[in-house]
Amino acid sequence: EAGVAQSPRYKIIEKRQSVAFWCNPISGHATLYWYQQILGQGPKLLIQFQNNGVVDDSQLPKDRFSAERLKGVDSTLKIQPAKLEDSAVYLCASSLDTSLEQYFGPGTRLTVT
Amino acid sequence: DAKTTQPNSMESNEEEPVHLPCNHSTISGTDYIHWYRQLPSQGPEYVIHGLTSNVNNRMASLAIAEDRKSSTLILHRATLRDAAVYYCILRRSGGGADGLTFGKGTHLIIQP
Numbered sequence: 001e002a003g004v005a006q007s008p009r010y011k012i013i014e015k016r017q018s019v020a021f022w023c024n025p026i027s028g029h030a031t032l033y034w035y036q037q038i039l040g041q042g043p044k045l046l047i048q049f050q051n052n053g054v055v056d057d058s059q060l061p062k063d064r065f066s067a068e069r070l071k072g073v074d075s076t077l078k079i080q081p082a083k084l085e086d087s088a089v090y091l092c093a094s095s096l097d098t099s100l101e102q103y104f105g106p107g108t109r110l111t112v113t
Numbered sequence: 114d115a116k117t118t119q120p121n122s123m124e125s126n127e128e129e130p131v132h133l134p135c136n137h138s139t140i141s142g143t144d145y146i147h148w149y150r151q152l153p154s155q156g157p158e159y160v161i162h163g164l165t166s167n168v169n170n171r172m173a174s175l176a177i178a179e180d181r182k183s184s185t186l187i188l189h190r191a192t193l194r195d196a197a198v199y200y201c202i203l204r205r206s207g208g209g210a211d212g213l214t215f216g217k218g219t220h221l222i223i224q225p
Contacts, residue, residue, distance in 0.1 A: 004156075033212055033213075035212075035213075040217075041215075041217065042198075042200060042215025042216055042217055042218055043157065043213070043215045044215070045212030045213065045214070048210060048211070048212050055209065055210050056210035056212060058210075091156050091157075093156070093157075097208075098208040098209060098211050099204070099206060099207070099208050099211055101159040101162070102157075102159065102213065103158075103159070104155075104156030104157050104158065105156055106154075106155060106156055107155075107156050
């Protein structure tokens with residue numbers, strides 16, 4: 001069974017530029033999560049989708065971050081404009097449904113200079 | 114979300130058992146205890162979870178105290194591939210918003 005796919009794996013941008021990350025969850029998984037992991041810390045939830053609807057975006061910095069899951073499958077996370085403190089690994093995870101184990105992708109390492 | 118407390122790091126020898134402790138004194142009756150681990154340069158992976166009774170699976174065992182205020186993840190025979198950061202997480206049952214709240218975890222070092 002294919003795992004969660006993410007691209008790109010690495011991205012370097014200058015501050016004030018925009019960037020987008022893509023996630024393809026495991027087939028059939030209804031729930032999709034985006035996490036941000038700053039070096040030396042545990043991942044922090046940014047947003048949770050159930051199919052194509054947002055369940056929780058309370059920790060998403062909505063002035064610069066946006067995310068969508070239009071057809072209830074793939075998802076994109078965008079940052080515009082990026083700040084230095086956005087340098088982190090962005091992890092996508094999916095689960096068959098809420099309350100079930102989450103499967104994580106390899107992450108996208110973002111460096112903002 | 115209720116908070117968990119774990120040691121920053123632990124060290125063990127290869128092929129020996131490892132006991133990773135977690136304190137969660139403010140756990141509520143509907144909180145499940147989940148363990149995830151993160152190998153270097155990878156996303157976290159699910160290890161095990163439980164509510165009240167001890168649990169076993171192919172990866173590990175989870176021992177839960179009778180008052181549920183602490184738990185221990187047991188790796189029966191550690192290998193070098195078990196070197197990772199281990200996270201103990203409380204997760205409320207019932208669906209809805211259920212993103213994982215990660216702490217800093219325990220960095221497990223395995224000596225050959």
